[in-house]
Amino acid sequence: MPDRTPLSDAAIHEALDDLEGWTYEDDKLKATYEFADFRAAISFIVRLSFYAEEMNHHPELENVYNTVSIALTTHDAGGKVTEIDVELASKIEEFVWT
């Protein structure tokens, strides 16, 4: 189980090295994905949702047409980025273009 202790800024920036397109802002890991169309965007949200449920860790999601924006933070850790946010971001990166 990933740790829910807040990560240091250094640890977060190290994690971001492996998370192309992700940024760290407002105590959240953030990314915006742009898909071929709305249909692809919605099916991505569905696929992502299974990972969120499995980890019992739910992102803030925004969808406008073919884009999906994701913000990850750990509420149990007082709204700080923890290992579980990094892990969910990593999983998303793994499947998003497959």
Next chain:
Amino acid sequence: MPDRTPLSDAAIHEALDDLEGWTYEDDKLKATYEFADFRAAISFIVRLSFYAEEMNHHPELENVYNTVSIALTTHDAGGKVTEIDVELASKIEEFVWT
């Protein structure tokens, strides 16, 4: 086909009388739905998406756990509320709790 001419404030407020839980803010029709859980929220997004595609009118969607927030405006009308926004809101109201 619903009209994409901006509605007057009076017309918008009249429309809101039939749209329980919807408000008019920042030139958008807005509502936030709260579901039993994340799973119900995501399946609602899927169902809503079919209506958006059918009308070729895509809302701004936000999801956090069991809530889904929807904002509707018509970009073709310079970001004003039009008949098509009212129609999509009405359709959502029709199916959301069925």
Next chain:
Amino acid sequence: MPDRTPLSDAAIHEALDDLEGWTYEDDKLKATYEFADFRAAISFIVRLSFYAEEMNHHPELENVYNTVSIALTTHDAGGKVTEIDVELASKIEEFVWT
């Protein structure tokens, strides 16, 4: 964790008493749900999928337009009905019309 020992016919029939619309055929628990339309059927499949993933127990699903047919059996138990099938059927019954 539900038991994956095959249930006796008597136990299956007792379970069916609480599972309206479900039948026991070909060593499977079966039900066919009819929805308002295709959109509702697909969003039901999405919602059901979360339960299947959570239990790591995946039904045989068939969809034709507004109907979804479900068949449940436990492969680990040699294709017999077990407690886990009854549990997934019960969960479906709980949320399907909500």
Next chain:
Amino acid sequence: MPDRTPLSDAAIHEALDDLEGWTYEDDKLKATYEFADFRAAISFIVRLSFYAEEMNHHPELENVYNTVSIALTTHDAGGKVTEIDVELASKIEEFVWT
């Protein structure tokens, strides 16, 4: 709008040349896709559903774990394969691995 006149066997076989993995059996176009996992299979079903709704042409879908089987036939044409079946199959082929 695609034609709903039954296609000749010759026309169907010609269409199949461009539809890798599709076969013609029992007056239906059929394909079975195998995905990385159940999650990918379900998100594919969601994406496919938008095309089905757009064309108002709904396939017979079967899902078991990571596989999705599709059968296409035109009920308005007495259960024969028509141009609309070929078109939906072609669209699926276009997006399925993207």
